Each structure stands twice: as structure tokens, then as C-alpha cells.
Amino acid sequence: xxxxxxxxxxxxxxxxxxxxxxxxxxxxxxxxxxxxxxxxxxxxxxxxxxxxxxxxxxxxxxxxxxxxxxxxxxxxxxxxxxxxxxxxxxxxxxxxxxxxxxxxxxxxxxxxxxxxxxxxxxxxxxxxxxxxxxxxxxxxxxxxxxxxxxxxxxxxxxxxxxxxxxxxxxxxxxxxxxxxxxxxxxxxxxxxxxxxxxxxxxxxxxxxxxxxxxxxxxxxxxxxxxxxxxxxxxxxxxxxxxxxxxxxxxxxxxxxxxxxxxxxxxxxxxxxxxxxxxxxxxxxxxxxxxxxxxxxxxxxxxxx
Amino acid sequence: xxxxxxxxxxxxxxxxxxxxxxxxxxxxxxxxxxxxxxxxxxxxxxxxxxxxxxxxxxxxxxxxxxxxxxxxxxxxxxxxxxxxxxxxxxxxxxxxxxxxxxxxxxxxxxxxxxxxxxxxxxxxxxxxxxxxxxxxxxxxxxxxxxxxxxxxxxxxxxxxxxxxxxxxxxxxxxxxxxxxxxxxxxxxxxxxxxxxxxxxxxxxxxxxxxxxxxxxxxxxxxxxxxxxxxxxxxxxxxxxxxxxxxxxxxxxxxxxxxxxxxxxxxxxxxxxxxxxxxxxxxxxxxxxxxxxxxxxxxxxxxxx
Amino acid sequence: xxxxxxxxxxxxxxxxxxxxxxxxxxxxxxxxxxxxxxxxxxxxxxxxxxxxxxxxxxxxxxxxxxxxxxxxxxxxxxxxxxxxxxxxxxxxxxxxxxxxxxxxxxxxxxxxxxxxxxxxxxxxxxxxxxxxxxxxxxxxxxxxxxxxxxxxxxxxxxxxxxxxxxxxxxxxxxxxxxxxxxxxxxxxxxxxxxxxxxxxxxxxxxxxxxxxxxxxxxxxxxxxxxxxxxxxxxxxxxxxxxxxxxxxxxxxxxxxxxxxxxxxxxxxxxxxxxxxxxxxxxxxxxxxxxxxxxxxxxxxxxxx
Numbered sequence: 001x002x003x004x005x006x007x008x009x010x011x012x013x014x015x016x017x018x019x020x021x022x023x024x025x026x027x028x029x030x031x032x033x034x035x036x037x038x039x040x041x042x043x044x045x046x047x048x049x050x051x052x053x054x055x056x057x058x059x060x061x062x063x064x065x066x067x068x069x070x071x072x073x074x075x076x077x078x079x080x081x082x083x084x085x086x087x088x089x090x091x092x093x094x095x096x097x098x099x100x101x102x103x104x105x106x107x108x109x110x111x112x113x114x115x116x117x118x119x120x121x122x123x124x125x126x127x128x129x130x131x132x133x134x135x136x137x138x139x140x141x142x143x144x145x146x147x148x149x150x151x152x153x154x155x156x157x158x159x160x161x162x163x164x165x166x167x168x169x170x171x172x173x174x175x176x177x178x179x180x181x182x183x184x185x186x187x188x189x190x191x192x193x194x195x196x197x198x199x200x201x202x203x204x205x206x207x208x209x210x211x212x213x214x215x216x217x218x219x220x221x222x223x224x225x226x227x228x229x230x231x232x233x234x235x236x237x238x239x240x241x242x243x244x245x246x247x248x249x250x251x252x253x254x255x256x257x258x259x260x261x262x263x264x265x266x267x268x269x270x271x272x273x274x275x276x277x278x279x280x281x282x283x284x285x286x287x288x289x290x291x292x293x294x295x296x297x298x299x300x301x302x303x304x
Numbered sequence: 305x306x307x308x309x310x311x312x313x314x315x316x317x318x319x320x321x322x323x324x325x326x327x328x329x330x331x332x333x334x335x336x337x338x339x340x341x342x343x344x345x346x347x348x349x350x351x352x353x354x355x356x357x358x359x360x361x362x363x364x365x366x367x368x369x370x371x372x373x374x375x376x377x378x379x380x381x382x383x384x385x386x387x388x389x390x391x392x393x394x395x396x397x398x399x400x401x402x403x404x405x406x407x408x409x410x411x412x413x414x415x416x417x418x419x420x421x422x423x424x425x426x427x428x429x430x431x432x433x434x435x436x437x438x439x440x441x442x443x444x445x446x447x448x449x450x451x452x453x454x455x456x457x458x459x460x461x462x463x464x465x466x467x468x469x470x471x472x473x474x475x476x477x478x479x480x481x482x483x484x485x486x487x488x489x490x491x492x493x494x495x496x497x498x499x500x501x502x503x504x505x506x507x508x509x510x511x512x513x514x515x516x517x518x519x520x521x522x523x524x525x526x527x528x529x530x531x532x533x534x535x536x537x538x539x540x541x542x543x544x545x546x547x548x549x550x551x552x553x554x555x556x557x558x559x560x561x562x563x564x565x566x567x568x569x570x571x572x573x574x575x576x577x578x579x580x581x582x583x584x585x586x587x588x589x590x591x592x593x594x595x596x597x598x599x600x601x602x603x604x605x606x607x608x
Numbered sequence: 609x610x611x612x613x614x615x616x617x618x619x620x621x622x623x624x625x626x627x628x629x630x631x632x633x634x635x636x637x638x639x640x641x642x643x644x645x646x647x648x649x650x651x652x653x654x655x656x657x658x659x660x661x662x663x664x665x666x667x668x669x670x671x672x673x674x675x676x677x678x679x680x681x682x683x684x685x686x687x688x689x690x691x692x693x694x695x696x697x698x699x700x701x702x703x704x705x706x707x708x709x710x711x712x713x714x715x716x717x718x719x720x721x722x723x724x725x726x727x728x729x730x731x732x733x734x735x736x737x738x739x740x741x742x743x744x745x746x747x748x749x750x751x752x753x754x755x756x757x758x759x760x761x762x763x764x765x766x767x768x769x770x771x772x773x774x775x776x777x778x779x780x781x782x783x784x785x786x787x788x789x790x791x792x793x794x795x796x797x798x799x800x801x802x803x804x805x806x807x808x809x810x811x812x813x814x815x816x817x818x819x820x821x822x823x824x825x826x827x828x829x830x831x832x833x834x835x836x837x838x839x840x841x842x843x844x845x846x847x848x849x850x851x852x853x854x855x856x857x858x859x860x861x862x863x864x865x866x867x868x869x870x871x872x873x874x875x876x877x878x879x880x881x882x883x884x885x886x887x888x889x890x891x892x893x894x895x896x897x898x899x900x901x902x903x904x905x906x907x908x909x910x911x912x
């Protein structure tokens with residue numbers, strides 16, 4: 001792998017992705033082998049908008065590699081409040097660390113910031129833009145549970161605004177997966193994403209109901225339908241309700257169906273599913289650690 | 305000691321407590337002996353309500369053992385804001401660490417959370433519920449200063465709402481201490497706590513004035529009377545004033561009287577006492593580190 | 609160097625300063641030589657007002673020495689909210705760490721706090737008071753770029769309220785620098801600072817325009833003119849505009865002119881200067897790490 005900055009999953013070739021997933025698998029199997037690997041190295045975390053699990057996961061990953069964190073703290077406490085530009089902030093902070101992880105509400109900000117720094121920068125989400133480590137941990141979870149061979153994935157919920165979903169769908173085309181997109185009509189894939197996927201020759205279909213495809217799925221990736229997308233509360237309740245799953249829903253599914261969710265969930269997956277073998281969403285969250293360890297390891301190695 | 309989770313001081317036998325205090329004493333005497341003991345281990349800190357000293361103390365303890373911290377950050381920055389349940393939060397976070405410390409405003413939340421995780425969880429305060437490490441450091445402070453033999457303790461201030469006090473009082477019965485409870489009538493021990501203590505066969509008496517018992521005390525444990533307990537500001541001032549101590553108050557006390565306070569204090573103890581040999585409250589706060597080191601050490605060892 | 613606490617740059621002799629700068633230079637040249645030097649040591653960071661770069665810089669410095677941090681967190685989360693005095697807070701926190709770094713909005717607070725603790729305390733800014741590590745990193749930057757021999761420095765902008773500026777000006781007298789102060793009349797050096805500098809026999813002059821002195825300068829230290837100093841927005845714009853520099857401004861400067869700024873900047877220095885060899889302000893910010901490493905190293909060594 002040869003990338004200074006990790007801005008988008010799209011920049012990664014299938015070979016790049018596999019090298020990260022392979023290393024993640026090695027690390028997950030024997031974390032002690034890398035426990036001191038990056039001792040003395042510092043990762044700066046700049047979260048211009050909050051993200052508990054992504055931040056904790058990167059923190060754990062860096063520390064599990066023997067490294068440590070220099071955190072910017074909450075934005076309302078930072079120089080940004082004094083009117084500092086993002087370009088200035090990252091140019092100052094790169095002097096404090098060996099790599100940067102940044103989340104920012106503005107699409108394109110990670111790319112822009114990376115143009116100003118010499119140390120590697122990882123995009124941990126830039127608004128409606130990209131979040132490549134989420135995609136990598138999703139792929140890792142799929143590979144470890146269902147495998148990529150002859151894979152059929154259903155992606156359900158808010159497909160219009162879901163950054164996670166677009167990025168994952170694009171990456172899955174690399175692995176020749178068959179994809180089913182299940183959503184209310186008002187939250188279907190944006191035209192540009194659909195076009196993009198067709199361009200890659202992806203095998204894909206769109207649906208408004210889960211029933212018709214559920215039995216054929218190896219993986220069902222559920223995302224949240226957000227209240228704020230609907231002007232009317234009743235309309236929201238009615239539509240969101242149709243895309244929630246419970247034990248009864250899954251009766252029609254394959255015994256080995258893998259249910260994933262980027263979390264946090266609200267009502268999309270009934271708690272009764274947590275105890276079943278379908279539930280892979282907590283493991284999926286935990287997989288963030290070995291996957292981010294693998295990525296950090298590759299990046300710090302390149303730049304050592 | 306054999307406990308997966310540390311939820312309440314009540315779950316600890318006298319033997320359990322003594323094993324923690326013994327280890328704390330060993331650690332305090334020679335901290336360098338354990339400086340690398342838990343290198344590579346991570347403790348996740350989840351403070352759903354703020355607590356400067358408890359959080360700093362746990363952080364120092366874990367780092368003094370060679371381990372490190374993964375902090376959730378302030379709640380207004382967290383997934384909780386997005387409507388995530390506590391059960392989901394802890395099930396995600398357990399994937400980032402080897403143990404959890406949690407403070408939460410809701411009584412019973414620590415017990416509930418512990419039912420969902422496999423890594424050990426330490427309750428760092430659950431609202432009006434329990435705060436076992438505060439009790440342990442209080443006991444440690446008493447043992448190191450006055451000893452448990454033939455011990456007479458006075459506990460003064462807000463005995464109605466003081467979580468710290470109920471837990472300490474209960475634990476002291478294990479060590480056969482004689483206890484005097486000094487408070488305004490409106491802030492006496494709740495009936496249930498009094499009943500509970502009587503059940504254990506505790507030697508205890510209740511008072512509205514300190515004078516009558518002060519000379520007999522080995523330890524005086526002072527707590528704050530909170531303004532918000534009184535509808536009337538004048539009534540508050542008058543009553544709180546009667547339970548504040550200064551140099552003059554302590555003239556009637558034994559020379560070796562140990563004065564404790566869980567801190568922060570406001571006006572309960574006059575600053576002039578800080579310089580006297582009675583003042584043990586700062587040492588008490590500092591004792592949080594070796595005591596929490598001892599507890600973490602025992603827990604991480606068990607689960608290694 | 610023999611100081612328990614670092615409260616003000618004024619307490620440091622020329623010899624003290626040079627010993628810090630020498631050590632910083634050694635560290636910058638070979639950071640790996642000190643990577644484990646203070647392993648196991650803890651630095652408590654108490655920021656009673658936010659300061660992204662100072663806090664990140666101290667954090668990076670302590671970790672680059674192999675040590676670690678115990679942070680108090682934001683003040684609105686702390687015991688201070690419950691009415692605890694500063695004296696109590698620092699007396700508790702000193703039990704959690706081997707040294708303290710404190711920023712506080714109140715002038716004189718660092719000195720006051722230091723009277724209550726036994727571990728060394730470093731002032732990271734006390735309101736309109738002192739900020740000695742900023743002065744040290746400014747001096748280090750000057751020494752590494754222009755050197756102290758036959759040095760001519762221009763200091764421009766808000767000279768009335770700028771804490772950074774007063775402290776630097778005073779320290780520069782120690783190195784026999786010629787100093788030019790450039791500001792609007794309403795923001796000239798306060799009488800007391802001017803008097804203070806004259807007392808030391810400093811070679812200094814005051815100006816309202818940069819043009820007259822620019823060609824003679826080795827270093828131009830720019831500070832921000834704050835909007836809130838002016839009752840009238842238009843007056844602010846007009847005046848601030850006169851003290852902003854761009855590529856055209858610098859045409860009259862020496863090729864080797866070093867431009868510095870404590871950052872964050874807003875409009876004082878045009879971005880087009882960033883790419884020129886004049887721009888030393890990002891390097892200046894980065895220099896905070898080796899300088900603070902040097903200071904921490906000296907202090908922890910003394911108190912080991």
C-alpha cells in the first residue's frame with residue numbers, strides 16, 4: 001500500500017483493501033505481537049464534530065500498538081473558536097504528532113486539510129463525504145462472517161443520505177457482490193450513486209420491501225431512518241416502522257444471515273435479535289480496533 | 305477476591321476489603337514495584353456525569369500500573385445524545401478495553417450495565433446508589449490514620465442524601481466500629497439505612513449536636529449540607545452553620561482526632577484546620593490512587 | 609536551574625533561559641535519546657480556560673519524554689463548578705501527578721496555586737499575567753533562526769494588552785536585542801512595561817508605522833489586534849488593516865527577515881506569506897514541543 005493520506009475508500013484498490021484486512025486478521029489473532037510496535041509514536045485526534053465510537057476506537061487502536069494520543073479536545077474549547085482556519089490548525093497540529101485523524105462536518109475538508117500537512121492524515125468522516133475506516137471495518141466484518149465468495153448483500157434503510165452505505169456499496173462492487181437496496185421511495189439511492197455503481201458493472205437491484213429478497217441474503221446491513229428527514233411525524237413513524245426488524249422478520253431469513261448496523265441504533269433492530277446468532281453489529285463495532293490498528297500500522301510503517 | 309464486577313461496597317466481605325487495603329498499602333509503600341504490571345492494558349472510562357477527582361484518580365491509578373485509558377468524553381459529545389441505550393453503549397465500549405469504569409446519574413445503572421458486558425465493570429457512582437471505591441479509600445484512610453481497633457467514628461452533615469455516608473456506615477459495621485451520626489433532624493439517616501445498620505448489630509447513636517460526642521471520637525467524617533435541600537435560604541444558612549467546624553470547635557477534640565471529608569468542601573471545614581495535624585482530607589483524596597490501583601490490579605489479574 | 613515552580617519568565621536568569629534552550633536544541637536534534645527518560649511520570653494538566661495548542665503541546669512534550677498525562681477536563685465538568693477553591697483543587701490534584709501545568713483566567717492565580725503544592729507547577733498562562741513557556745519557545749525560535757548576536761526585533765500589533773509581547777520584550781533585554789515597537793497609538797505599550805524596559809537599559813523605540821523600521825529588522829513578531837478593543841467596527845477595520853502584512857509589505861524587508869506570530873492568526877499575515885522563507889510561525893508553534901520537553905525534563909530531574 002502506498003498512500004500518504006487516507007481520504008476515501010475509493011482511493012483504495014482491491015489489493016489495498018485486502019492488505020489492510022489481512023493485517024487486521026493477523027492482529028486480531030495475536031494482538032500481543034504488535035503491542036509495542038509503534039511505541040513512542042503519537043497520533044493527533046481532531047474531532048471537529050463529536051463521534052464517541054470512532055474516536056474511542058482510534059484511541060484504543062493506537063494504544064494497542066504501543067503508541068499514544070494527542071487530542072485536540074472539543075471544538076468549543078479550541079482555537080477554531082478564535083477564528084483560526086482549518087489549514088492553520090492542521091499545520092500547527094502536525095508538529096505535535098506523527099499522524100493525524102480528523103473528523104469534520106464539512107464535505108471535502110479532509111482532502112483540503114491533507115494538502116497542507118506532511119504527516120499522514122486519515123479521514124474519520126467529513127460530513128456527507130467519506131469515512132473510509134468505517135467501510136474497511138464493514139468489509140472486514142463481512143469477510144470474517146460471510147466471506148466474499150458468491151456474496152449477496154442487502155442494504156436497508158436511509159440510502160439517500162447514508163454516507164456509510166454509499167461507500168460500502170462502492171467497495172462491494174470491487175468484490176463482485178450482488179447488492180439489493182431496500183428503502184422507502186423517498187430515501188432511495190441518489191441518482192449519482194446509482195449511476196456510479198452501474199458504471200462499475202455492479203450486480204444490483206432496488207426494492208421497497210425486504211420480504212422479496214430476505215431469503216436470498218447472506219448479509220443484511222441495516223441503517224437508521226432519521227426522524228429529521230420527514231416533515232411529518234406520523235409519516236416518519238409509519239415508514240420507519242416498515243424498515244425495522246425483529247425476530248419475526250428474520251424467520252424468513254437464512255439461518256446464517258449476518259445482520260450488521262453501523263450503530264448507534266434506535267429502533268431499527270429489536271433487542272430480541274441481540275441474543276441470536278444473526279447479531280453481528282457489536283462485533284462489527286469491535287472490529288474497528290484491529291482494522292484501525294492495521295491501517296495505522298501500514299501508514300506509520302510507510303512513513304517511518 | 306472473586307468478583308467480576310464491583311458494583312457496591314456491600315458485595316465485599318471483610319476479607320475482600322482487607323485484601324484490597326493490604327494491597328493498597330503495599331503499593332503505596334513501593335509504587336515502582338507495580339509500575340509496569342498492567343502494561344498494554346486499557347481501561348475505558350465512561351462518565352455519564354462529571355466527576356473531576358474520581359476520574360483523575362482512576363486515570364492516575366491505571367497509568368501508575370503501566371496501563372492506559374480510553375475515555376468516552378463528555379456525554380454531550382457522545383452517542384448517548386443520538387438516543388443510544390446504555391446497554392448498547394457498554395456493549396460497544398467493552399470491545400475497546402479490558403475493563404470499564406462507569407459513573408451514571410441513575411441508581412441501579414451500574415448493575416444493569418454490568419449484566420451486558422463480559423469485561424469487569426467498576427461502579428464509580430450511580431446516582432443515589434453506590435460508589436464502592438469511595439468507601440474503600442475512606443476505609444483505607446481510617447485504617448492508616450486511626451486503625452480499626454476499638455474505633456469510634458463520628459459522621460456529620462447531610463446523612464439523609466449522602467450516598468458516601470450510607471456506604472461507609474455499612475462497611476464500618478464490618479469492622480465493629482462505634483458510630484455516631486450527627487445531623488440536623490431534617491437530614492437524619494433514612495429509616496431504611498438505620499434499620500439496615502441495626503440489623504447488623506452495629507453500635508450506633510444519633511445526635512443533633514457535635515459537642516456531646518466530639519471528645520470521644522477517633523475520626524470525624526464531615527459531609528456537605530447542600531443548599532438545595534432547603535426551601536428557605538435563611539434556614540439553610542442557620543442550620544449549615546451549626547455543622548461547620550473550625551479551630552475553636554476542635555479544641556474539645558482529642559489531639560489525634562482525624563478529620564475527613566469526601567471533598568469538594570465549601571464552608572464545612574474552615575481553612576485554618578488545613579494546617580493542623582487533624583486535617584486528613586487531602587491525604588484521603590490522594591489515597592484514591594493506591595486504593596484504585598489495588599482494586600484494578602486485583603480485577604485485571606483475575607481476568608487476565 | 610533551580611526552581612520549584614515556573615511562574616514567570618522574569619524569574620529566569622539568562623543562564624536559566626540558555627540552559628533550557630540548549631537542552632531543547634539537543635532534544636530537537638535527537639528526540640529518541642529522551643524517549644523513555646520520564647517513563648512512569650505523570651503530568652496533571654489543569655486548564656481552567658481553553659487553550660488548544662498550549663495543551664496539545666504540553667501533552668505531546670510529556671509523552672515524547674515517555675511520561676503521561678492526567679487531565680482535569682473542561683472546567684464546566686469539574687469540581688470547580690461545585691464551588692471548590694483553587695487552593696483545594698490543586699492540593700487534591702497534586703496527589704495524582706508528579707508535576708502540574710495550569711492555565712487560569714485570573715492574573716496571579718499560578719503564583720497563588722504554587723504556594724499550596726509540593727510538586728512543581730508550571731504556569732501555562734494566568735490571564736493578563738505570565739505565560740513563561742510561550743516566551744521560552746519564542747526565544748528558542750529567534751535563536752534558531754536569527755540568532756541573538758546583534759539582533760534587531762520588531763514587535764507589532766496590540767502592544768497594550770498582549771501578555772506574550774510584554775514577557776518577550778522583557779526577556780529580549782537580557783540578550784541585548786534592539787527592539788522596535790510598532791502599534792497604533794491607542795495600543796502602545798503600557799506605561800509600566802515601558803518603564804520596566806527602560807530600567808533594564810534596553811535599546812528600544814516606538815513607532816506607529818512599520819515602513820520606517822522594516823528594512824532594519826532581523827525578526828518581525830506580529831500579534832493580533834482584537835476587534836473587542838474598539839468600540840467602533842469601522843475604526844477597528846481601518847486601524848487593524850494598517851498592521852496586516854502581505855507579500856507586498858515584505859518587499860522592503862531583508863531577505864532573511866524572520867516573521868513570527870504566536871497564533872492563532874486571523875488576518876494579520878496574508879496566506880501568501882506562508883509559502884515564503886519568511887514564514888516561521890508554524891515552526892514557532894512546533895518548537896513548543898522541544899522547549900516544553902526541555903523544561904519538563906529539567907523540572908522532573910530536579911524533583912526526582
